């Protein structure tokens with residue numbers, strides 16, 4: 001069978017890659033959207049939908065039918081547009097069942113039990129580890145790849161692997177591991193799971209931060225390229241060596257600008273939660289992070 005077509009959309013503000021996974025020209029029009037972005041201005045509290053609308057326009061132009069609206073993890077640097085996209089195009093929202101740990105971690109900080117179910121039911125589906133599902137004609141599989149957060153999940157769809165922040169392109173490395181529940185040890189183990197996939201599988205990353213002046217943002221490297229040249233986890237790097245360097249580099253890092261708005265909205269699958277007199281709010285806990 002032909003492998004899936006993948007279209008990436010880059011948001012330069014948050015350096016995020018969103019993806020549509022589909023089959024061009026096939027009679028089967030079902031597709032998956034992975035890691036969408038809702039534009040959010042932290043100063044005005046205003047949302048915009050340019051990033052999500054680019055994805056929606058592409059889907060309409062291609063005549064695709066949204067089967068899944070997937071998240072690789074609870075992002076800390078951008079708000080998901082999954083609720084907006086679902087409202088416009090339908091599809092089932094889904095994330096790893098390990099999100100329950102992330103919900104538990106943040107509940108004492110946001111006190112969000114009134115509008116953020118602790119059981120994950122705000123998502124249409126929560127995936128078990130190694131669960132098999134389908135995207136159009138393609139078999140898809142979940143691999144639990146924690147480290148950046150405890151709930152990071154990679155999606156293997158045909159020969160395409162969507163890794164979120166578990167790994168970045170070879171010259172960038174891996175995602176930071178200093179968020180609550182993050183673990184450099186787990187991040188290393190996750191990279192080893194991913195690098196055990198076949199050489200020619202295509203790995204699509206959740207962000208790209210090209211080293212200054214080096215190249216334009218890109219989204220894909222093969223497993224073989226990653227195994228040979230990922231700066232942090234290439235073949236031959238020892239776990240203790242990786243963990244030491246990852247922890248040193250993460251130490252004292254600033255939190256992402258959109259951390260607090262992102263986490264609370266993303267834990268609600270893209271909703272802003274209960275309104276007060278018709279007005280929705282983002283809640284900022286003081287001295288908690």
Ligand SMILES: [Fe+2]
Pocket residue numbers: 073074075076077148165175
């Ligand atoms: Fe992330």
